[in-house]
Amino acid sequence: MAAMNMIEAINSAMDVALERDRAVTIFGQDVGYFGGVFRATDGLQKKYGASRVFDAPITEGGIVAVAVGMGAYGKRPVVEIQFADYIYPAADQLISEAARMRYRTGGEWWSPITVRSPYGGGIYGGQTHSQSPEGIFTHVAGLKTVIPSNPYDAKGLLLAAIEDDDPVLFFEPKRLYNGPFDGHHDRPVRPWAKHPASEVPEGHYIVPLGKAAVAREGTAVTVLAYGTMVHVALAAAEDSGIDAEILDLRTLVPLDLEAIKASVQKTGRCVVIHEATRTCGFGAELAALVQEHCFFELEAPVERVTGWDTPYPHAFEWEYFPGPKRLAEAMRRTIEI
Structure with missing residues (x-):
């Protein structure tokens, strides 16, 4: 190592x-x-x-x-x-x-x-x-x-x-x-x-494509994240005190649908977060899949926390990014329904 x-x-x-x-x-x-x-x-x-x-x-x-x-x-x-x-x-x-x-x-x-x-x-x-x-x-x-x-x-x-x-x-x-x-x-x-x-590890090893990882176990709500947003999600859970389960997707295609289903069926709630713009972002596909496969377990609508639908706003970069505060607000909305 x-x-x-x-x-x-x-x-x-x-x-x-x-x-x-x-x-x-x-x-x-x-x-x-x-x-x-x-x-x-x-x-x-x-x-x-x-x-x-x-x-x-x-x-x-x-x-x-x-x-x-x-x-x-x-x-x-x-x-x-x-x-x-x-x-x-x-x-x-x-x-x-x-x-x-x-x-x-x-x-x-x-x-x-x-x-x-x-x-x-x-x-x-x-x-x-x-x-x-x-x-x-x-x-x-x-x-x-x-x-x-x-x-x-x-x-x-x-x-x-x-x-x-x-x-x-x-x-x-x-x-x-x-x-x-x-x-x-x-x-x-x-x-x-x-x-x-x-x-x-310094030598050769493989992390298989198509396998998500549980970055944090929880029972209140599932957060689907990847890349930088995994760290935002971890911070949001810690700062808010919400018992969120955070799933690090790692690969978007192929997608670990079984891991998503298992988590959402356990928590009954789901929030998706990504940095890209909202419309037609990958979060829309994730929300659709959760609705298709976990409809009867859902206790609230799936929420999306994303970047803005605008050309990249350099002057407002850090307002554009989904942060722990915005994510915590979305998690609370799903829990309070």
Whole structure:
């Protein structure tokens, strides 16, 4: 075991993958000599050489297109889109090529690619460095979507993604890169500072895709969360004194529906929280699934606590984020009905 923050755990996962499998290749903007804008690939080019860890031009569509071709040829490329906000030029390659490769060829070819990207706000990145586009891609059949909330899961899930034979989008919450931020506050408390690291195995291990984790056990209400919002939910439960059960989804596609059903059937109430905008956010899918599968156990309507339906409001970033106060109010509404 070693003390690692999320960036270090992600770096360790790629290090392990490169060492174990010659088919693994890493490329993207500034990931080689510079080691990535957030240092996630720091030292990997020096260790494995420029033929396996290398820089790419500023062309997201080209990066993913090359990855799709490499995957069909038998490689396992891990590419970085420098910010999730820049992923849209690659949308056609992800949706029309990577996601459909296995189906359109009758299983003759597939697309074992992993697309890493920092996502979400909280680092004063402005409108074009802070978006949360997971809801767009969870709609696409054939793509898997992973969002870790802690270093241990980040490493194990990334290794599982790299070894998976289908295309995986691996969104990394930037607010958690240096350790869990102080979730008790609706405003930042030095979000760029390093926090106490977590214990993470140095070698190879897997956190299976499609398996949620109970971050906190409780009986009063179920909170469905992922990424940064897991820490907001933990803080909300502690600050409010509400006996909430907090489920860390970890992967959105595939989704651990059985874990969701078990929790909601136990508590009878459910609140969904995510940073992305409300309309057509992934929380809407979660609310629909809970209603479909747990209708007779529900004691109150499913609540959603989300970002605003507006272009990313840089000047009001910390009002936009769902915080512990807003989440606690939603939990109380469900309990008091």
